[in-house]
Amino acid sequence: xxxxxxxxxxxxxxxxxxxxxxxxxxxxxxxxxxxxxxxxxxxxxxxxxxxxxxxxxxxxxxxxxxxxxxxxxxxxxxxxxxxxxxxxxxxxxxxxxxxxxxxxxxxxxxxxxxxxxxxxxxxxxxxxxxxxxxxxxxxxxxxxxxxxxxxxxxxxxxxxxxxxxxxxxxxxxxxxxxxxxxxxxxxxxxxxxxxxxxxxxxxxxxxxxxxxxxxxxxxxxxxxxxxxxxxxxxxxxxxxxxxxxxxxxxxxxxxxxxxxxxxxxxxxxxxxxxxxxxxxxxxxxxxxxxxxxxxxxxxxxxxxxxxxxxxxxxxxxxxxxxxxxxxxxxxxxxxxxxxxxxxxxxxxxxxxxxx
Numbered sequence: 001x002x003x004x005x006x007x008x009x010x011x012x013x014x015x016x017x018x019x020x021x022x023x024x025x026x027x028x029x030x031x032x033x034x035x036x037x038x039x040x041x042x043x044x045x046x047x048x049x050x051x052x053x054x055x056x057x058x059x060x061x062x063x064x065x066x067x068x069x070x071x072x073x074x075x076x077x078x079x080x081x082x083x084x085x086x087x088x089x090x091x092x093x094x095x096x097x098x099x100x101x102x103x104x105x106x107x108x109x110x111x112x113x114x115x116x117x118x119x120x121x122x123x124x125x126x127x128x129x130x131x132x133x134x135x136x137x138x139x140x141x142x143x144x145x146x147x148x149x150x151x152x153x154x155x156x157x158x159x160x161x162x163x164x165x166x167x168x169x170x171x172x173x174x175x176x177x178x179x180x181x182x183x184x185x186x187x188x189x190x191x192x193x194x195x196x197x198x199x200x201x202x203x204x205x206x207x208x209x210x211x212x213x214x215x216x217x218x219x220x221x222x223x224x225x226x227x228x229x230x231x232x233x234x235x236x237x238x239x240x241x242x243x244x245x246x247x248x249x250x251x252x253x254x255x256x257x258x259x260x261x262x263x264x265x266x267x268x269x270x271x272x273x274x275x276x277x278x279x280x281x282x283x284x285x286x287x288x289x290x291x292x293x294x295x296x297x298x299x300x301x302x303x304x305x306x307x308x309x310x311x312x313x314x315x316x317x318x319x320x321x322x323x324x325x326x327x328x329x330x331x332x333x334x335x336x337x338x339x340x341x342x343x344x345x346x347x348x349x350x351x352x353x354x355x
Contacts, residue, residue: 049180067169250278281300
């Protein structure tokens with residue numbers, strides 16, 4: 001094994017742990033033909049997105065913009081999580097009188113912490129909770145909406161504009177977005193452990209002793225691989241639904257607009273996609289030479305797909321980018337040669353020690 005390590009360092013040969021297993025898996029994947037019945041979609045638009053690399057597996061009208069109703073509370077939640085403290089306690093003010101529809105029935109003068117409000121927002125779709133969060137985290141509802149739109153720009157949600165923290169659209173066009181942008185947002189939020197902890201709960205007991213809330217996302221009960229989501233409905237938007245599911249290390253997000261049987265569609269579409277798509281190894285970790293420069297890729301790179309993938313490398317100055325089917329999935333900066341060799345040797349040593 002010591003001889004292998006020296007060889008890899010001197011000649012920049014990529015070392016792959018358990019090589020034969022990976023090769024056999026890849027060949028079997030390419031040769032295996034899976035006959036999967038396509039799930040029919042009856043609705044306005046939908047998307048299936050792999051949440052790690054954000055690659056679109058399939059969809060319909062993915063950039064068509066409309067009011068998205070209460071699934072916009074996903075943005076309300078992540079802005080609050082990133083800018084507030086869960087234990088912060090707020091006194092309820094007049095802002096609750098500006099909300100109608102779904103609510104958690106809090107009253108002026110009540111005191112409630114952000115943790116309870118976030119659960120009421122995401123499990124019960126409380127419009128009153130949304131306004132209280134916006135006023136207290138943002139200083140005012142108007143400024144909080146600015147924070148929502150700023151976050152949308154950071155996430156490159158180019159189809160999106162937020163008008164309020166609730167998703168209500170009776171007095172204006174509401175919060176406008178597309179299934180593509182909402183899938184981007186859900187994928188981003190899925191990296192936040194606080195957000196994940198909230199949306200995966202079927203029930204939540206309020207810390208203020210005000211009772212127990214049940215999650216409106218019934219896919220959590222009906223589908224074992226579902227790990228979260230958010231429901232939405234207004235007369236203008238119709239039904240909107242965002243969910244996320246994980247199976248065999250494949251993490252998918254599905255978003256539907258105006259789909260009457262949305263929960264059933266999500267479940268069947270997940271099962272179809274989990275059969276059709278797998279995480280395929282496209283580039284093994286190691287030292288790669290490109291145009292006379294050496295770059296260390298310190299992890300195996302996978303891409304969720306159905307067929308063999310077209311992998312390409314491109315360099316921009318000191319940065320090497322890895323593309324799969326012309327989609328960027330990874331980038332790495334050029335390092336000092338000695339530092340890179342030492343890091344690679346240490347990485348291989350760790351693999352040897354772990355068997």
